[in-house]
Structures are given as structure tokens and as C-alpha cells.
Amino acid sequence: MKKEMDFFDKPKNIRLLKILFYISLALTVIVDFFITRTYIHFPWENIPGFYALFGLVACILIVVLAKTLGHQWLMRKEDYYD
Amino acid sequence: MIDWLPPGLIFIFGALFIPLVKGRIRQAYILLLPVLAGLSLLNMPDGNGCYLNLLGYELILARVDKLSMVFGYVFVVMAFIGFIYSIHLKKSGQHVAAALYIGSALGVTFAGDFITLFIFWEIMALSSTYLIWARKTKASHNAGFRYLLVHLLGGLSLLVGIIMYVAETGSTAFNLMELSGPAAYLILIGFLLNAAVPPFSAWLSDAYPEATVTGAVFLSAFTTKTAVYVLIRAFPGAEILIWLGAIMAFYGVIFAVLANDIRRLLAYHIISQVGYMVAGVGIGTALALNGTAAHAFSHILYKGLLFMGAGAVLYMTGKSKLTELGGLYKTMPITLTLYMIGGLSISAFPLFSGFVSKSMIVTAAAEEHLTIVWVLLSVSSAGTFLHTGLKLPYFTFFAKDSGIRVKEPPVNMLIAMAIAAFLCILIGVYPSVLYNLLPFAASYLPYTAEHVVWTLQILLFTALGFFMLLKYLGGESYITIDTDWFYRKGARAFMWFISNPMAQLGARLNKIAFDIIPSFLMRASKNPAAFMKIASDTVLLRFSGPGKKAQIERRIQREKEIYPGDIIKHSPIGSTVLWITLFLLAYLLVYYL
Numbered sequence: 093m094k095k096e097m098d099f100f101d102k103p104k105n106i107r108l109l110k111i112l113f114y115i116s117l118a119l120t121v122i123v124d125f126f127i128t129r130t131y132i133h134f135p136w137e138n139i140p141g142f143y144a145l146f147g148l149v150a151c152i153l154i155v156v157l158a159k160t161l162g163h164q165w166l167m168r169k170e171d172y173y174d
Numbered sequence: 175m176i177d178w179l180p181p182g183l184i185f186i187f188g189a190l191f192i193p194l195v196k197g198r199i200r201q202a203y204i205l206l207l208p209v210l211a212g213l214s215l216l217n218m219p220d221g222n223g224c225y226l227n228l229l230g231y232e233l234i235l236a237r238v239d240k241l242s243m244v245f246g247y248v249f250v251v252m253a254f255i256g257f258i259y260s261i262h263l264k265k266s267g268q269h270v271a272a273a274l275y276i277g278s279a280l281g282v283t284f285a286g287d288f289i290t291l292f293i294f295w296e297i298m299a300l301s302s303t304y305l306i307w308a309r310k311t312k313a314s315h316n317a318g319f320r321y322l323l324v325h326l327l328g329g330l331s332l333l334v335g336i337i338m339y340v341a342e343t344g345s346t347a348f349n350l351m352e353l354s355g356p357a358a359y360l361i362l363i364g365f366l367l368n369a370a371v372p373p374f375s376a377w378l379s380d381a382y383p384e385a386t387v388t389g390a391v392f393l394s395a396f397t398t399k400t401a402v403y404v405l406i407r408a409f410p411g412a413e414i415l416i417w418l419g420a421i422m423a424f425y426g427v428i429f430a431v432l433a434n435d436i437r438r439l440l441a442y443h444i445i446s447q448v449g450y451m452v453a454g455v456g457i458g459t460a461l462a463l464n465g466t467a468a469h470a471f472s473h474i475l476y477k478g479l480l481f482m483g484a485g486a487v488l489y490m491t492g493k494s495k496l497t498e499l500g501g502l503y504k505t506m507p508i509t510l511t512l513y514m515i516g517g518l519s520i521s522a523f524p525l526f527s528g529f530v531s532k533s534m535i536v537t538a539a540a541e542e543h544l545t546i547v548w549v550l551l552s553v554s555s556a557g558t559f560l561h562t563g564l565k566l567p568y569f570t571f572f573a574k575d576s577g578i579r580v581k582e583p584p585v586n587m588l589i590a591m592a593i594a595a596f597l598c599i600l601i602g603v604y605p606s607v608l609y610n611l612l613p614f615a616a617s618y619l620p621y622t623a624e625h626v627v628w629t630l631q632i633l634l635f636t637a638l639g640f641f642m643l644l645k646y647l648g649g650e651s652y653i654t655i656d657t658d659w660f661y662r663k664g665a666r667a668f669m670w671f672i673s674n675p676m677a678q679l680g681a682r683l684n685k686i687a688f689d690i691i692p693s694f695l696m697r698a699s700k701n702p703a704a705f706m707k708i709a710s711d712t713v714l715l716r717f718s719g720p721g722k723k724a725q726i727e728r729r730i731q732r733e734k735e736i737y738p739g740d741i742i743k744h745s746p747i748g749s750t751v752l753w754i755t756l757f758l759l760a761y762l763l764v765y766y767l
Binding site (some may be wrong): 152 | 507572623628636
């Protein structure tokens with residue numbers, strides 16, 4: 093039998109992926125200091141790295157808002173309609 | 175030799191012969207339909223064609239311009255991919271339903287008049303319902319009925335709107351419309367319902383996850399996108415659509431957080447993605463409309479791919495809940511890879527299709543200085559990656575090992591996914607393939623340094639947020655109420671109302687009509703004169719002074735005691751003799767005169 097894949101079960105690989113991930117995070121922000129902006133729609137686009145913050149805040153906002161709405165109001169047991 | 179036929183008719187008439195052929199021949203025949211339709215598309219001349227006459231109205235079955243063609247192309251391509259994905263199905267039912275569904279969607283796309291549009295619109299609702307019912311579970315049976323009823327209601331709104339519109343204008347032509355007056359609004363509601371704009375959106379997230387594995391792939395492509403097409407055609411620049419679309423994009427993302435079923439999560443992201451398109455129609459500039467058409471095009475391919483990937487998981491494991499899945503990458507790496515191409519496309523990663531199409535709409539919002547709309551759309555972009563690109567694949571293919579070991583899906587499914595994945599990357603890498611098809615004159619360059627860098631910043635830091643919040647993000651074994659609550663619980667409340675208060679009222683009325691009133695009349699007819707006397711005395715009692723009251727009360731009591739009494743005793747004989755004499759006299763007179 094073919095050996096099943098286990099790449100993501102090895103802590104060594106996960107550590108490698110984490111390092112690569114952090115490097116790419118840093119790169120996207122660092123590069124932002126050097127690119128030439130051809131056209132600006134909003135004033136905050138002049139701030140290097142603004143969209144990194146935007147992405148992080150947006151992500152947390154969505155999760156917190158949705159989970160709050162869900163637990164306070166929208167979620168029901170799976171047999172709710174039966 | 176005929177060069178072309180309306181592609182919708184090829185599918186619809188082609189569907190009729192599917193049950194007649196078997197085995198390999200049937201498989202070849204089914205795949206031939208989109209090929210023929212594609213060839214037909216290439217040969218269709220610009221302008222209106224294929225006229226029919228129905229009860230004095232002229233039907234236009236082929237209105238060919240760049241706008242209808244771009245939707246026509248992607249519908250035919252998706253039909254081909256979807257048929258490959260479902261070619262292993264032995265029974266013909268779903269193949270016939272899918273062909274009718276695709277054909278009617280194409281019929282709507284090329285309809286030049288409202289009557290043609292409406293006929294195909296209704297075929298679309300009916301044939302797509304079968305793709306839900308064909309799963310043959312109780313849940314799919316019920317969800318299919320709800321789906322059908324909601325769509326028939328939307329169709330009714332559309333029909334009434336069309337009738338009013340035709341009566342007002344005297345023309346059945348389906349063109350640009352002014353959004354004023356009840357006719358236009360009724361038509362708009364019919365369109366918005368099919369586009370799954372909240373509050374008319376719950377049918378989608380309710381029914382699509384209950385459809386068959388292959389049926390959901392077709393469903394994800396056609397209904398909402400024909401609605402986007404008719405919105406571009408009829409209501410470009412209608413301001414209300416900007417706001418509906420932006421809210422819709424955000425709403426889909428929020429509800430997707432709470433979904434546990436993987437196909438329900440994807441269904442909420444259809445609503446979210448169509449939100450971008452609806453907003454694009456509302457913005458109405460050439461760039462926004464091109465962006466809407468382009469995004470519909472790439473959306474059909476990547477959403478089809480995502481539904482195929484989720485469908486493959488369901489098909490192989492029999493499970494579709496995040497809480498029951500996990501660790502599948504070990505045995506389904508190809509499915510995972512192909513799914514991720516769809517996930518990166520919907521998330522608008524550079525080099526994938528969403529990047530070159532979604533950004534057109536978002537940029538159009540920025541150019542019109544619609545800041546709030548722009549923020550809603552951009553936050554929703556982060557949310558899209560969060561769920562479709564991270565949460566769903568993470569908890570399905572990685573996370574905890576659910577112990578499930580299944581093989582890759584059948585090869586036809588993998589081929590279908592591979593074609594869709596290839597097209598997603600092709601569009602992302604060579605956007606001009608798509609841009610050359612767009613209907614309006616607007617140039618757009620997706621690959622500028624700032625666009626690539628900023629997009630990567632948003633996406634990668636969303637990923638950072640995902641891993642920070644990982645422990646809160648797993649699926650939860652709950653369902654979420656949506657606007658379908660009103661008709662699902664509403665119907666139950668209605669039934670309770672019928673069987674409790676209404677039934678009691680019915681029983682009461684029954685008793686009054688068939689028990690109390692007849693017995694009252696029977697009692698009264700035993701001695702009408704005495705009965706009237708009691709009645710008049712009772713009335714008298716009401717209006718008499720206190721002195722007389724006791725006397726009248728006594729009299730009523732006595733009268734009641736002896737009621738009905740001896741009738742003859744109270745009837746004087748003299749009067750009877752008088753009556754007889756009178757009748758005899760009358761008789762004599764009649765006889766002699």
C-alpha cells in the first residue's frame with residue numbers, strides 16, 4: 093500500500109512553514125516602503141503597511157462580530173426546525 | 175445547413191433525448207451538448223435573431239451582443255465542466271434536469287423580450303428544484319419545496335411586474351428600464367430574489383447544501399448569475415443596488431463564520447460574492463459594469479471548483495460538517511490542491527482569477543468615492559479568504575485527524591476540477607483572455623505594484639489573524655437562523671393557528687349554527703305566541719321602573735313555568751270560526767267571479 097502523506101504532521105515542517113509565513117508577512121510590509129504609488133484613492137494609502145493592519149483588524153472584527161451575533165441571537169440546536 | 179441555434183434550445187431539446195440513450199453513448203451525447211452550444215455561440219451574428227410569434231407577441235430568442243455573449247460563454251464552459259463532473263451518474267434524471275436548467279439559464283441570457291425571459295425564468299426554477307430533490311433525503315425534500323415556493327413567489331412578482339410594464343408601455347422588449355413605478359419595482363424584486371439579495375437570500379443557503387453532490391455545482395453557477403445579467407441589462411446605475419450589494423457582501427461573510435456544513439459555508443459566500451456584483455451594477459460606471467461581468471465570469475468557475483471540491487469530500491466521506499471532518503490531506507492531496515486553487519481565486523490572490531475581476535468593482539467604488547461601500551467590500555474580501563481559503567480547508571483537510579481515510583474522488587470529478595482550476599489560473603495570469611470579452615469600454619490594469627502589495631498585505635495579515643484566533647474558529651454543531659425563519663417557523667405558527675384557535679372558533683360556529691339556533695327555533699315554534707309574550711315581557715323588564723320590576727319578573731317566571739303549556743287553551747274558538755267563515759267567503763267570491 094502506498095504510504096499516506098504526513099508532511100503536515102511533522103513539527104519540523106510546521107516550524108519551517110511558520111518561518112516562511114512570518115518572512116512573507118514582513119516582506120509585504122517592507123516592500124510597501126519602496127513601491128511607487130501611481131494612483132491614490134484614499135489618503136491612508138500613503139501610509140506604508142496600512143493594509144496589513146487593515147487585514148488583521150478586518151479579520152478579528154469579522155470573527156468577533158459574527159461569533160457574538162451567533163451566540164447571542166442566531167445560533168440554534170441542529171434539530172431546531174424538526 | 176444551419177450555422178447556429180439559440181444555445182438554450184440546444185440544451186432544452188437535447189435534454190429530451192438523454193433518457194433514450196444508454197451507457198457510453200449517453201456520456202458522449204451529454205458532453206456533446208455543451209460542445210454544440212459552444213459552436214453555435216461562435217457562429218451567432220450580432221443583433222436580434224430567431225423570432226417567434228406567440229399570441230401576437232413577438233418573441234426574440236437570440237439577442238446577441240457582447241453582454242449576452244460573455245455570460246453565454248461562461249455558462250457553456252461551466253455546463254461542460256459540470257457534465258464531466260457528473261458524468262458517472264447512472265440515472266438520467268439529474269442529467270435531464272441539469273440540461274433543462276442550463277438551457278433555460280441560457281434562454282434568459284439571450285432573451286430579447288420579457289415573455290421569453292419569463293418562460294425560461296420559470297423553467298429554470300422548476301428544473302433546478304429537481305437537482306435538490308434528487309438527493310432523496312427528507313431534508314432535501316423539504317428544502318426543495320421551500321426553494322420552489324420561494325422561487326414561484328419571485329416569479330409571480332416578476333410576472334405581475336411584466337404585465338403592468340407591458341400594459342403601460344405597450345412593448346414587451348426587455349431593455350434598460352427606469353426604476354420608477356410599481357411595475358419596475360416588482361420586476362426588480364423578482365430579479366433580486368434570484369440574485370439572493372437579503373432578505374430574499376435564505377433560499378440559497380437553505381437549499382444548496384441539501385442538493386446532490388453534482389447538482390450543487392450546477393446550482394452555484396446559473397440562478398444567481400442570470401439574475402446579475404438581467405440586473406446589468408435593466409437597472410445599471412440604480413443607486414439602491416450599491417447599498418444592497420455592499421450589505422449583501424458583508425452579510426454573506428458574517429453568516430459564513432457560523433456555518434458548520436462546508437457547502438453551506440460556500441453557499442453563504444455565493445451570496446457574498448454576488449453582493450460585489452450587485453454593488454457593481456449599482457455603481458453603474460463602465461468599469462463597474464465590466465467588473466460585474468468579469469467577476470460573474472470568474473466567480474462561476476472558481477465557485478464551481480469550490481463546490482466540486484466540497485462535493486468530492488461529501489461524495490467520498492458521506493460527511494459535510496467541519497466538526498466531523500479533518501486530516502483529509504493525507505489521502506486526498508489532489509482534491510485539496512484543486513480546491514485551494516478555487517480558494518485562492520475567490521480570495522483574489524494575485525495570479526488567480528478573482529484578483530483581476532473583483533478588484534475592478536472595488537476600484538470602481540473607490541473612484542466614485544463611495545468610502546463606506548469600499549470599506550464593506552474590502553472587509554468582506556478579508557472575510558472571504560478567512561473562510562473559503564483558510565477555515566474550510568484547514569478544518570476539512572488538516573486540524574485534528576478525524577480518522578477518515580478515503581481515496582481521491584473518481585477521475586471524471588478530478589478532470590472537471592482540473593479544467594476549472596486551469597481556467598482560474600489562466601484568467602489570473604492572462605487577464606486579457608477575460609478582458610477582451612467584456613462589454614463596455616473601460617481599461618483596467620490589475621497588476622500594479624501597489625495593488626499586488628496591498629492585496630497581499632490584507633490577505634496575509636488576515637491569515638495571521640486566522641491563526642491567532644484558531645481555537646475559536648472551528649465548526650460548531652449548531653445551525654443558524656436566517657430570514658427563512660419567517661417562513662419555516664411562520665408556516666408552523668400558521669399551522670398551529672389553524673389547528674388551535676381557528677379550529678376552536680370553527681367548533682364554536684358549528685355549535686351555534688347546528689345546535690343552538692335550531693334548538694332555539696324548535697323551542698320557539700312549540701308555542702310562538704307564548705314565546706313572543708315571554709320575549710316582549712323580557713324586553714319590557716329592561717325598560718320598566720323599579721316599582722313594576724318585581725311584578726313583571728313574577729309574570730315571566732310564571733310564563734316560563736307553564737311554557738309551552740296547552741296551545742289550544744290559549745286560542746279562542748271564535749276566532750277560528752271567523753277565519754273559516756272568511757276563507758269560505760273568499761272561496762265563493764273566487765268561484766262566482
